[in-house]
Amino acid sequence: MFSSEIFSRLERGAQVVLRKDAAAIIGFTGLQAGDRVVDAGAGSGFLSISLGSVVAPTGKVFSYEWKDDFFEIARKNVSRAGLEKVVEVKYEDVLEGIAEKDIDLVTLDLANSDKALAHAFAALKPKGYCVGILPNVEQAKRFTLEAEKLGFASCLTTEIIERRWLVREEGCRPETTGVLHTAFLTFARKPGQA
Amino acid sequence: MFSSEIFSRLERGAQVVLRKDAAAIIGFTGLQAGDRVVDAGAGSGFLSISLGSVVAPTGKVFSYEWKDDFFEIARKNVSRAGLEKVVEVKYEDVLEGIAEKDIDLVTLDLANSDKALAHAFAALKPKGYCVGILPNVEQAKRFTLEAEKLGFASCLTTEIIERRWLVREEGCRPETTGVLHTAFLTFARKPGQA
Amino acid sequence: MFSSEIFSRLERGAQVVLRKDAAAIIGFTGLQAGDRVVDAGAGSGFLSISLGSVVAPTGKVFSYEWKDDFFEIARKNVSRAGLEKVVEVKYEDVLEGIAEKDIDLVTLDLANSDKALAHAFAALKPKGYCVGILPNVEQAKRFTLEAEKLGFASCLTTEIIERRWLVREEGCRPETTGVLHTAFLTFARKPGQA
Amino acid sequence: MFSSEIFSRLERGAQVVLRKDAAAIIGFTGLQAGDRVVDAGAGSGFLSISLGSVVAPTGKVFSYEWKDDFFEIARKNVSRAGLEKVVEVKYEDVLEGIAEKDIDLVTLDLANSDKALAHAFAALKPKGYCVGILPNVEQAKRFTLEAEKLGFASCLTTEIIERRWLVREEGCRPETTGVLHTAFLTFARKPGQA
Numbered sequence: 001m002f003s004s005e006i007f008s009r010l011e012r013g014a015q016v017v018l019r020k021d022a023a024a025i026i027g028f029t030g031l032q033a034g035d036r037v038v039d040a041g042a043g044s045g046f047l048s049i050s051l052g053s054v055v056a057p058t059g060k061v062f063s064y065e066w067k068d069d070f071f072e073i074a075r076k077n078v079s080r081a082g083l084e085k086v087v088e089v090k091y092e093d094v095l096e097g098i099a100e101k102d103i104d105l106v107t108l109d110l111a112n113s114d115k116a117l118a119h120a121f122a123a124l125k126p127k128g129y130c131v132g133i134l135p136n137v138e139q140a141k142r143f144t145l146e147a148e149k150l151g152f153a154s155c156l157t158t159e160i161i162e163r164r165w166l167v168r169e170e171g172c173r174p175e176t177t178g179v180l181h182t183a184f185l186t187f188a189r190k191p192g193q194a
Numbered sequence: 195m196f197s198s199e200i201f202s203r204l205e206r207g208a209q210v211v212l213r214k215d216a217a218a219i220i221g222f223t224g225l226q227a228g229d230r231v232v233d234a235g236a237g238s239g240f241l242s243i244s245l246g247s248v249v250a251p252t253g254k255v256f257s258y259e260w261k262d263d264f265f266e267i268a269r270k271n272v273s274r275a276g277l278e279k280v281v282e283v284k285y286e287d288v289l290e291g292i293a294e295k296d297i298d299l300v301t302l303d304l305a306n307s308d309k310a311l312a313h314a315f316a317a318l319k320p321k322g323y324c325v326g327i328l329p330n331v332e333q334a335k336r337f338t339l340e341a342e343k344l345g346f347a348s349c350l351t352t353e354i355i356e357r358r359w360l361v362r363e364e365g366c367r368p369e370t371t372g373v374l375h376t377a378f379l380t381f382a383r384k385p386g387q388a
Numbered sequence: 389m390f391s392s393e394i395f396s397r398l399e400r401g402a403q404v405v406l407r408k409d410a411a412a413i414i415g416f417t418g419l420q421a422g423d424r425v426v427d428a429g430a431g432s433g434f435l436s437i438s439l440g441s442v443v444a445p446t447g448k449v450f451s452y453e454w455k456d457d458f459f460e461i462a463r464k465n466v467s468r469a470g471l472e473k474v475v476e477v478k479y480e481d482v483l484e485g486i487a488e489k490d491i492d493l494v495t496l497d498l499a500n501s502d503k504a505l506a507h508a509f510a511a512l513k514p515k516g517y518c519v520g521i522l523p524n525v526e527q528a529k530r531f532t533l534e535a536e537k538l539g540f541a542s543c544l545t546t547e548i549i550e551r552r553w554l555v556r557e558e559g560c561r562p563e564t565t566g567v568l569h570t571a572f573l574t575f576a577r578k579p580g581q582a
Numbered sequence: 583m584f585s586s587e588i589f590s591r592l593e594r595g596a597q598v599v600l601r602k603d604a605a606a607i608i609g610f611t612g613l614q615a616g617d618r619v620v621d622a623g624a625g626s627g628f629l630s631i632s633l634g635s636v637v638a639p640t641g642k643v644f645s646y647e648w649k650d651d652f653f654e655i656a657r658k659n660v661s662r663a664g665l666e667k668v669v670e671v672k673y674e675d676v677l678e679g680i681a682e683k684d685i686d687l688v689t690l691d692l693a694n695s696d697k698a699l700a701h702a703f704a705a706l707k708p709k710g711y712c713v714g715i716l717p718n719v720e721q722a723k724r725f726t727l728e729a730e731k732l733g734f735a736s737c738l739t740t741e742i743i744e745r746r747w748l749v750r751e752e753g754c755r756p757e758t759t760g761v762l763h764t765a766f767l768t769f770a771r772k773p774g775q776a
Contacts, residue, residue: 001298002224003321019221020354027217030196032247033227053226054248104195127197136753137366137525144361159368160214161355163762165378167338171718172331174353174763180745181756184359330559331719357568365524368569374551375562389686390612391709407609408742415605418584420635421615441614442636492583515585525747525754532749547756548602549743553766555726560719562741572747 002053006081007046013073014043017109017133018182020162022050025107028187029129033058035104038123040064040094040116045074045087047107047133052078052087061086062100066093098123109133109183114146117188121150126192133183140184153191157184196247200275201240207267208237211303211327212376214356216244219301222381223323227252229298232317234258234288234310239268239281241301241327246272246281255280256294260287292317303327303377308340311382315344320386327377334378347385351378390441394469395434401461402431405497405521406570408550410438413495416575417517421446423492426511428452428482428504433462433475435495435521440466440475449474450488454481486511497521497571502534505576509538514580521571528572541579545572584635588663589628595655596625599691599715600764602744604632607689610769611711615640617686620705622646622676622698627656627669629689629715634660634669643668644682648675680705691715691765696728699770703732708774715765722766735773739766 004019025047031037035055039048042065052061063078065071071091078087094110098119105128106120113132120130130152132143144155164175198213219241225231229249233242236259246255257272259265265285272281288304292313299322300314307326314324324346326337338349358369392407413435419425423443427436430453440449451466453459459479466475482498486507493516494508501520508518518540520531532543552563586601607629613619617637621630624647634643645660647653653673660669676692680701687710688702695714702712712734714725726737746757 001229001322002226004222004224020218023217023221024214024356026248027213027220027244028198030198030247032196032250033252035195050221053224054220056226058227128195136755138753140359141361141366145363155361157359157361159357159359161357162218163353163355165334165351165353167335167349167351167380169339171720172335173718176761176763178759178762180760180762181758186361330561332559365526367524367572370567370569372565372568374566374568375564389617389710390614392610392612408606411605411609412602412744414636415601415608415632416586418586418635420584420638421640423583438609441612442608444614446615516583528747529749529754533751543749545747545749547745547747549745550606551741551743553722553739553741555723555737555739555768557727560723574749 009080010044010046010077011073012044013070016044016046019050020160021133021182021185022047024160024185025131026050026054029105029131031055031105035059036100036102037061038064038098038100038103038106040108041070041110042074042089043070043109045077045089047109048074048087049078049081049083051107052083056083056086059086060088063087063089064092064094065089066091094119104128106130107133113139114142117143117146117150121152121190124190126190128190130188132186134186135183137184140186143186147188151191152188154189155186157186159184203274204238204240204271205267206238207264210238211241213244214354215327215376215379216241218354218379219325220244220248223299223325225249225299229253230294230296231255232258232292232294232297232300234302235260235264235304236268236283237264237303239271239283241303242268242281243272243275243277246277250277250280253280254282257281257283258286258288259283260285288313298322300324301327307333308336311337311340311344315346315384318384320384322384324382326380328380329377331378334380337380341382345385346382348383349380351380353378397468398432398434398465399461400432401458404432405435407438408548409521409570409573410435412548412573413519414438414442417493417519419443419493423447424488424490425449426452426486426488426491426494428496429458429498430462430477431458431497433465433477435497436462436475437466437469437471439495440471444471444474447474448476451475451477452480452482453477454479482507492516494518495521501527502530505531505534505538509540509578512578514578516578518576520574522574523571525572528574531574535576539579540576542577543574545574547572591662592626592628592659593655594626595652598626599629601632602742603715603764603767604629606742606767607713608632608636611687611713613637613687617641618682618684619643620646620680620682620685620688622690623652623692624656624671625652625691627659627671629691630656630669631660631663631665633689634665638665638668641668642670645669645671646674646676647671648673676701686710688712689715695721696724699725699728699732703734703772706772708772710772712770714768716768717765719766722768725768729770733773734770736771737768739768741766
């Protein structure tokens with residue numbers, strides 16, 4: 001098992017993808033060992049590390065980041081997580097293209113993720129997924145409309161809301177305050193025979 | 195990638211664990227290839243198959259089911275999913291004990307899952323997780339209090355609420371009706387050095 | 389008290405405003421006896437009746453509806469609810485103007501509610517509210533941007549999600565399925581001294 | 583209209599009932615001018631003031647509070663809200679009985695609200711409501727089971743979740759963090775002919 005404590009030892013240089021969303025991306029796409037993933041932008045590398053822990057030891061995550069500081073943080077974090085052989089942090093802008101082919105999953109967490117969809121489509125295997133992590137409704141809409149135009153076979157937008165509970169001898173109830181929203185997740189799937 | 199279409203070809207003989215909950219179990223525990231899992235009861239085998247797809251090819255899921263009809267359905271479904279070498283469906287009652295040792299994850303989806311916690315504790319590796327899938331609040335409470343008594347180091351109860359969206363040129367909004375509740379998930383973790 | 393059974397005796401000719409949303413409109417605006425309300429479009433008249441029950445006996449609801457069939461249903465329903473003296477159903481299109489002045493609350497439940505905001509602004513008292521009942525995010529956005537342009541002092545958009553519970557000796561949990569979304573509510577408030 | 587600004591000028595000596603819950607109580611019960619209400623305990627008086635604004639000018643709220651400091655705060659707040667003629671704050675413990683009869687609505691916000699249900703039943707008119715404001719599931723369960731034993735005709739437990747949105751030209755999304763839980767609301771209704 002990949003220890004969740006690892007994440008508490010990592011540096012946070014950007015808004016990180018929460019584990020509820022990482023879990024949905026992993027679980028809904030059926031990610032498994034040996035899969036090949038492109039993750040962009042890497043940010044602090046949290047999502048790349050989560051995905052890397054699942055595709056290890058035989059799979060690969062190509063993690064794109066063009067901002068100097070995030071690139072350094074992501075690299076350091078991947079190394080602390082012991083995943084240097086699985087997650088390759090690339091100092092590149094995904095909007096300029098994806099070099100890899102036969103990719104199972106592309107995750108996009110950019111202000112304009114829809115602009116990277118054509119590159120994702122080209123890089124993906126048949127039946128592969130491109131998942132947008134999209135804070136605003138407008139981004140989910142642009143992402144979906146662009147994916148449909150490019151020929152993605154299906155598009156599902158969903159929100160994962162986590163509600164933690166206080167479970168105590170003296171009484172059970174949801175926590176009083178907490179996270180209400182992180183991002184909409186749009187799952188676009190490439191057509192074809194897997 | 196493990197194709198989500200596989201699930202649509204499986205037989206449903208019992209209330210199945212939804213993918214939002216399976217995803218959270220996979221993602222929150224850090225499950226990965228090579229891990230050893232006990233899943234009880236198997237029901238139709240959906241959760242065993244999800245977990246099996248992640249721990250494959252080197253890991254193992256031991257799937258306990260003592261009801262004749264579910265046992266047969268689970269076996270058939272595991273076979274249809276092509277996971278016979280990873281998921282072993284056992285015709286046994288987990289309340290009578292867990293034969294395996296050095297387990298990374300035990301998932302319990304029984305009416306009285308708290309009664310299996312002592313067996314789970316014994317079977318788990320240090321830092322391993324026992325996750326209860328618990329429809330009622332009372333079950334989550336009994337599970338938590340029993341886990342604390344047995345010496346589990348931490349207990350977190352959470353709910354995953356999925357809200358799908360209609361994303362269309364003419365307007366975006368959440369779907370009108372849908373699933374409001376499946377189960378509370380309680381994550382109990384065994385103490386120790388991983 | 390205004391009996392909730394009354395609603396079960398009314399005819400439903402259109403999507404009705406749910407009581408969770410009617411309750412929020414009443415409670416968040418501080419509606420009370422004697423207040424003057426414009427409600428458009430009336431639809432089946434459910435919201436007009438809810439609002440009428442609160443402003444009665446001294447207040448008034450002017451309920452606009454330009455579609456023949458809804459106009460008739462709304463009138464019949466208001467009469468069955470015993471509120472003919474409080475709720476006046478008008479066979480008129482609110483987009484062509486609001487005849488009344490010194491209004492405390494305008495509620496708009498139209499496909500293009502933002503087009504009626506200028507009329508609402510003119511009809512409202514200082515500190516009065518115009519509330520949009522808006523199924524899609526885009527409608528809430530157009531409504532908000534138009535309200536800000538027109539000089540409304542504040543705009544709050546909110547969603548009311550109701551989750552019913554099964555509370556039973558044998559176990560408590562939220563209902564399995566149900567309503568996930570009706571509409572966003574945008575509360576625009578006219579500036580001024582109340 | 584009853585100005586929501588009034589609440590911002592009141593003193594907060596206890597956890598106050600939020601307006602989403604006050605709104606549901608008002609809207610779901612059909613409260614209106616002239617109704618007679620018992621509210622216990624008063625706490626800072628926020629709920630009494632909300633209810634008072636709806637039953638005014640001809641109705642009445644009897645607000646029970648036996649704790650010295652809350653009693654004083656509630657009285658001061660009722661006076662600041664200009665509702666002295668409608669809301670009567672009584673320095674009494676509702677668990678020792680309700681003096682009033684022919685009550686339309688009793689609201690109970692105590693640690694052990696179920697203990698006041700028999701008094702509420704006796705005080706209520708036929709078809710009147712007793713609403714429990716119950717933070718923990720166990721309280722909602724005790725309240726419901728006791729209400730059923732006492733002969734209340736129906737019991738509905740519900741949760742009102744409010745989700746505020748950021749609606750901006752540059753993008754719309756729910757607020758990032760906020761209130762996840764206040765209380766379960768249980769509506770118990772006395773049988774009879776209204």
